[in-house]
Amino acid sequence: MSPATQNGRFGIFGGQYVAETLMPAVEELRCAWEKLDGDEEFHRDLNALLDEYVGRPSRLTLASRLSEALGAKIYLKREDLNHTGAHKINNCLGQALLAKRMGKKRLIAETGAGQHGVATATVAALLQMPCRIYMGAEDVQRQALNVFRMKLLGAEVEPVYAGSNTLKDAMNEALRDWVTNVEDTYYLIGSVAGPHPYPEMVREFQAVIGKETREQILEKEGRLPDALVACVGGGSNAAGMFAPFEADSDVRFFGVEASGDGIDTDRHAATLTKGRVGVLHGSKSYLLCSDEGQITEAHSISAGLDYPGVGPEHSYWKDSGRATYLHRCDAEALDGLEMLARHEGIICALETAHAVAGLAEVVDVIGAGAIVVLCLSGRGDKDMMTVASARGVEL
Amino acid sequence: MSGASLRQRFHDIALEGRAALIVYLTQGDPAPEASVDLLVSMAESGADVIELGVPFSDPSADGVVIQQAMQRALDAGGGLSSALATVRNFRDRGFTTPIVLFGYYNPIFVRGVERFAAEAVEAGVDALLTVDVPIDELTELYEPLSKVGIGVVPLVAPTSTPERIAKVASFDPAFVYYVSMTGVTGSAFKGASGGAERVRVIQEATGAPVAVGFGIKTGKDASEVASYADGVVVGSALVRRIAAAEGVEQACLSAGELGAELRAAMKR
Ligand SMILES: Cc1ncc(COP(=O)(O)O)c(C=O)c1O
Numbered sequence: 001m002s003p004a005t006q007n008g009r010f011g012i013f014g015g016q017y018v019a020e021t022l023m024p025a026v027e028e029l030r031c032a033w034e035k036l037d038g039d040e041e042f043h044r045d046l047n048a049l050l051d052e053y054v055g056r057p058s059r060l061t062l063a064s065r066l067s068e069a070l071g072a073k074i075y076l077k078r079e080d081l082n083h084t085g086a087h088k089i090n091n092c093l094g095q096a097l098l099a100k101r102m103g104k105k106r107l108i109a110e111t112g113a114g115q116h117g118v119a120t121a122t123v124a125a126l127l128q129m130p131c132r133i134y135m136g137a138e139d140v141q142r143q144a145l146n147v148f149r150m151k152l153l154g155a156e157v158e159p160v161y162a163g164s165n166t167l168k169d170a171m172n173e174a175l176r177d178w179v180t181n182v183e184d185t186y187y188l189i190g191s192v193a194g195p196h197p198y199p200e201m202v203r204e205f206q207a208v209i210g211k212e213t214r215e216q217i218l219e220k221e222g223r224l225p226d227a228l229v230a231c232v233g234g235g236s237n238a239a240g241m242f243a244p245f246e247a248d249s250d251v252r253f254f255g256v257e258a259s260g261d262g263i264d265t266d267r268h269a270a271t272l273t274k275g276r277v278g279v280l281h282g283s284k285s286y287l288l289c290s291d292e293g294q295i296t297e298a299h300s301i302s303a304g305l306d307y308p309g310v311g312p313e314h315s316y317w318k319d320s321g322r323a324t325y326l327h328r329c330d331a332e333a334l335d336g337l338e339m340l341a342r343h344e345g346i347i348c349a350l351e352t353a354h355a356v357a358g359l360a361e362v363v364d365v366i367g368a369g370a371i372v373v374l375c376l377s378g379r380g381d382k383d384m385m386t387v388a389s390a391r392g393v394e395l
Numbered sequence: 396m397s398g399a400s401l402r403q404r405f406h407d408i409a410l411e412g413r414a415a416l417i418v419y420l421t422q423g424d425p426a427p428e429a430s431v432d433l434l435v436s437m438a439e440s441g442a443d444v445i446e447l448g449v450p451f452s453d454p455s456a457d458g459v460v461i462q463q464a465m466q467r468a469l470d471a472g473g474g475l476s477s478a479l480a481t482v483r484n485f486r487d488r489g490f491t492t493p494i495v496l497f498g499y500y501n502p503i504f505v506r507g508v509e510r511f512a513a514e515a516v517e518a519g520v521d522a523l524l525t526v527d528v529p530i531d532e533l534t535e536l537y538e539p540l541s542k543v544g545i546g547v548v549p550l551v552a553p554t555s556t557p558e559r560i561a562k563v564a565s566f567d568p569a570f571v572y573y574v575s576m577t578g579v580t581g582s583a584f585k586g587a588s589g590g591a592e593r594v595r596v597i598q599e600a601t602g603a604p605v606a607v608g609f610g611i612k613t614g615k616d617a618s619e620v621a622s623y624a625d626g627v628v629v630g631s632a633l634v635r636r637i638a639a640a641e642g643v644e645q646a647c648l649s650a651g652e653l654g655a656e657l658r659a660a661m662k663r
Contacts, residue, residue, distance in 0.1 A: 015532055016529065016531055016532060017500060017527045017528060017529075017532055018527060018529060019455075019456045019526050019527060019529070019550070019552070019574075020529045020530070020549075020550040020551060020552045020554075020555060020559075020574065021550075021552035021553070021554055021574055021577050021578075022554075023529045023531065023552075023554075023555070023559065024552075024554040024555065024556055024559070025554070162462055162466075163452060163453065163466075168453060169453075171455075172453050172454070172455040175455040175456075176455060176456070176458075176579045179456065179577060179578060179579060180577060180578045180579065180582070181577075182554060182577050183577070276505065277504075278501045278504055278505050279499075279500045279501045279504050279527065280453060280501060281453075281455070282527075284504075287501075289452075289501060289505060291505070292474040292475055292476060292502060292505070293451075293474075293475060293501040293502030293503070293504065293505035293506065294451065294452040294469065294474065294501075294502070295452045295453050295501070296452075
């Protein structure tokens with residue numbers, strides 16, 4: 001593990017902006033996390049679960065028809081084939097095993113699309129820990145299927161009626177639970193957000209994506225790819241894909257944000273493209289807020305990208321130029337989802353569909369014939385109601 | 396006034412043989428114009444220090460009473476600019492009751508800490524408490540604020556380690572706010588965690604006056620805490636009264652009544 005962090009900072013971004021009551025818990029977590037570095041038993045346990053339970057390594061599939069259509073060699077890193085259907089489980093297993101080691105008795109988590117909630121409920125069942133998931137009331141409506149899955153797995157799902165009734169409000173409520181039950185509760189954050197060490201830790205648990213990709217592409221192509229593409233909500237699948245290639249300056253990183261109704265409307269979730277630096281949920285990073293510093297609501301057809309903040313390392317990568325951030329609106333994402341379905345027979349999540357829709361621009365920038373790896377962060381089953389209703393189809 | 400004179404105020408109150416009554420109100424609830432009247436009624440009913448909550452869209456350390464107050468305030472135009480105006484108006488009406496702005500970091504960060512510091516001094520703010528800036532990150536606020544004489548109020552929690560408490564002293568705090576429990580504002584009060592002994596330890600380690608808050612609602616709660624702490628903070632109970640009142644006049648009366656009742660109960 002090579003934390004790019006200095007005292008929990010990525011340049012000016014990151015830090016530990018949380019209530020004093022939580023600071024000792026955050027410090028306890030940081031110490032436990034740092035101790036994992038040389039802990040062979042932990043990594044043996046985690047790797048065994050990733051192998052036998054999640055089904056890793058995930059495959060790297062050449063997308064032949066898509067490659068032909070776009071004029072580049074496009075590979076798909078198949079996180080959609082993981083148990084529970086997205087990359088989120090990689091992080092959940094890592095953190096839940098750590099929580100057990102720390103002697104914590106109970107897991108809490110926030111969720112937007114419900115993918116992280118389902119993954120957390122899954123590992124909670126696997127490790128026999130009680131679990132409560134906070135979810136914005138609006139998302140509970142939008143993602144009824146995932147709510148049912150979480151409950152079936154034995155988790156309590158607590159709808160949050162506050163602010164915009166979405167992911168950021170669920171995160172506020174999870175923080176309130178944590179501050180109240182700090183002794184025995186572990187807060188399992190679902191993206192590379194939150195106070196240090198979360199952004200670094202979640203990135204490392206997701207880095208399995210990029211590490212496997214590296215080996216697989218070397219085996220298939222004998223060289224590293226020219227570009228990596230991933231959607232960016234909080235930024236965990238992107239960070240996990242990008243980080244193992246950070247030192248390879250010839251490998252370009254492209255993150256794709258959600259621009260909702262359109263980048264020039266005020267209904268979007270393009271934090272890095274349109275936001276400004278601020279402090280929310282434990283770290284300093286780009287976010288969407290007013291001149292008065294009030295957080296503004298994000299909007300996206302994809303609940304998992306519908307967040308007004310972004311992980312601090314992405315802010316750092318943006319400002320340093322290491323990564324380029326594009327944006328795709330709801331309509332483009334729907335087209336991306338259909339394009340992947342028709343060309344490759346894969347129905348991806350609406351989050352991922354933003355990255356798919358960004359591929360043409362990436363190829364434009366890096367040139368035809370390049371090798372591009374797309375992080376296929378999740379499968380689309382959960383989104384079928386949304387896609388149908390956007391297409392005017394009644395199910 | 397300033398951070399230093401706020402500290403002096405605690406000293407003077409201690410010489411009177413009592414604890415300071417510190418009241419919390421959310422600025423802009425129910426409306427920015429009402430806030431000045433509410434501050435006046437609190438000052439007149441015996442509040443020694445006023446914590447003016449700056450409404451924020453994402454109050455992750457607050458319970459439902461203050462969350463809803465902040466939402467009402469934001470809908471009515473409350474916020475940091477409006478809070479500075481409230482303080483200015485209060486001072487213009489001749490009141491010297493010390494004011495601590497109480498809130499979250501983002502509105503201040505986005506405004507620019509130095510610009511905020513200059514405007515806060517001009518408005519008549521004495522100190523700042525930001526719940527999401529622990530001592531580990533406090534330097535970026537402390538340095539620009541102390542240059543203009545505005546104090547910082549660090550929080551100490553039941554979970555704070557002795558090492559962390561010791562670090563508080565380096566910020567030369569106007570006073571230290573001891574969070575009585577692990578929880579959010581407005582939770583049920585079952586006596587401050589660690590009680591008198593914990594407060595004594597914090598006083599000794601920081602050399603600063605210690606006020607206790609979170610959950611304190613009644614005269615009985617206040618009088619118990621006042622028997623050992625330098626200050627008692629009451630917030631959600633007042634905010635709830637303001638929310639229940641019909642009209643600003645009744646809100647002022649009802650909040651003022653609770654203020655007077657608390658103050659009377661805290662007589663030693
Ligand atoms: C399939 C999928 N991809 C991406 C995301 C966005 O999260 P992140 O940016 O942290 O990868 C989510 C979040 O729910 C998701 O479910």
